[in-house]
Amino acid sequence: MKAFIVNRYGKKEKLHPQEIAEPVVKVNDVLVQVYAAGVNLLDSKIKNGEFKLILPYKMPLVLGHDVAGVITKIGASVTRFKVGDEVYARPADHRIGTFAELIAINEADVALKPKKLTMEEAASIPLVALTVWQALVEKADLKKGQKVFIQAGSGGVGTIAIQLAKHIGATVATTTSTANLEWVKALGADVVIDYKKDDFETILRDYDVVLNSQDAKTLEKSLRVLKPGGKLISISGPPDPSFAKEIGLGWPLKIIMGLLSFGTRRKAKRKGVDYSFLFMRAEGSQLSKITALIDSGIISPVVDKVFPFGKTEEALTYVESGRAKGKVVIKVK
Numbered sequence: 001m002k003a004f005i006v007n008r009y010g011k012k013e014k015l016h017p018q019e020i021a022e023p024v025v026k027v028n029d030v031l032v033q034v035y036a037a038g039v040n041l042l043d044s045k046i047k048n049g050e051f052k053l054i055l056p057y058k059m060p061l062v063l064g065h066d067v068a069g070v071i072t073k074i075g076a077s078v079t080r081f082k083v084g085d086e087v088y089a090r091p092a093d094h095r096i097g098t099f100a101e102l103i104a105i106n107e108a109d110v111a112l113k114p115k116k117l118t119m120e121e122a123a124s125i126p127l128v129a130l131t132v133w134q135a136l137v138e139k140a141d142l143k144k145g146q147k148v149f150i151q152a153g154s155g156g157v158g159t160i161a162i163q164l165a166k167h168i169g170a171t172v173a174t175t176t177s178t179a180n181l182e183w184v185k186a187l188g189a190d191v192v193i194d195y196k197k198d199d200f201e202t203i204l205r206d207y208d209v210v211l212n213s214q215d216a217k218t219l220e221k222s223l224r225v226l227k228p229g230g231k232l233i234s235i236s237g238p239p240d241p242s243f244a245k246e247i248g249l250g251w252p253l254k255i256i257m258g259l260l261s262f263g264t265r266r267k268a269k270r271k272g273v274d275y276s277f278l279f280m281r282a283e284g285s286q287l288s289k290i291t292a293l294i295d296s297g298i299i300s301p302v303v304d305k306v307f308p309f310g311k312t313e314e315a316l317t318y319v320e321s322g323r324a325k326g327k328v329v330i331k332v333k
């Protein structure tokens with residue numbers, strides 16, 4: 001089968017199209033013919049080696065964390081799916097590789113594709129929607145009437161986070177640049193701040209939850225818009241010791257993560273705010289809940305560009321530009 005592979009870690013390393021062996025289908029796996037693959041900054045960060053310590057991959061590696069497609073084969077112990085099912089997934093870490101014609105995925109990480117979506121739209125959903133679910137529902141326990149600040153409302157995560165937070169019944173503030181103000185408002189955000197002109201720190205007060213996806217300076221400012229008892233959840237670092245524990249890292253890495261997040265945790269504690277880092281995980285049962293929200297019209301995908309399979313490298317470069325409005329997808333079949 002054809003796949004896009006990287007041969008080594010490195011910022012300058014390119015994706016190479018190559019014929020490789022078809023994946024081995026384990027007893028709990030479904031084999032998915034990839035119709036479309038979503039592109040994430042995580043693909044780029046893994047290629048660059050930024051996750052080498054906590055998520056080491058053997059090279060050569062097929063990148064790609066999001067897929068929509070059709071099941072062509074099932075393992076002997078699969079119970080939830082059959083050949084011919086249209087599905088989507090964020091395969092688990094160490095089993096990624098959706099920039100390919102086929103991928104084998106544990107059935108626990110798969111869900112039926114929302115009926116009303118095209119394959120390209122469906123492939124745009126899993127990683128960002130699971131991130132948002134795990135941040136706002138699992139970690140923040142966001143409630144009706146609470147106030148949440150979601151940074152970068154025009155990004156892959158932001159567009160879905162705004163919609164889920166509004167569905168929960170929260171008041172939503174977000175940031176974006178001038179050109180995106182109106183359509184981000186149309187997604188449902190109550191307060192839209194133009195980060196090119198205004199400083200959110202001077203506008204927002206007494207928030208219950210912040211979903212941080214930007215740099216360290218933004219993280220620090222975010223602490224100041226929260227009320228005591230509020231929750232700061234960061235998906236862009238720094239990782240904390242609880243995260244190291246959750247994913248079963250050894251003492252040296254726990255200590256490193258303790259040091260990396262020490263300043264943030266200390267400042268948060270002084271403000272009476274809870275800081276936590278989230279690295280999303282694959283989970284088919286949560287994705288099924290997201291399917292239901294999409295099928296009932298509560299969440300809609302936001303796809304910026306669809307690239308042909310042959311232009312996978314260009315798709316990744318576009319995502320790396322940081323200017324995507326919603327998601328970038330590769331049409332494989």
Ligand SMILES: NC(=O)c1ccc[n+]([C@@H]2O[C@H](COP(=O)([O-])OP(=O)(O)OC[C@H]3O[C@@H](n4cnc5c(N)ncnc54)[C@H](OP(=O)(O)O)[C@@H]3O)[C@@H](O)[C@H]2O)c1
Binds near residue numbers: 041
């Ligand atoms: N830890 C996890 O599990 C996890 C999961 C998903 C994502 N992430 C991380 O979260 C971050 C966001 O991911 P994403 O997929 O949403 O990224 P993305 O889609 O590539 O974000 C692009 C968007 O960010 C906006 N943006 C750029 N700089 C901004 C700023 N200073 N303030 C507000 N908006 C800004 C851009 O809007 P303008 O063009 O208007 O500037 C653009 O629409 C990435 O670092 C990603 O790796 C982590």
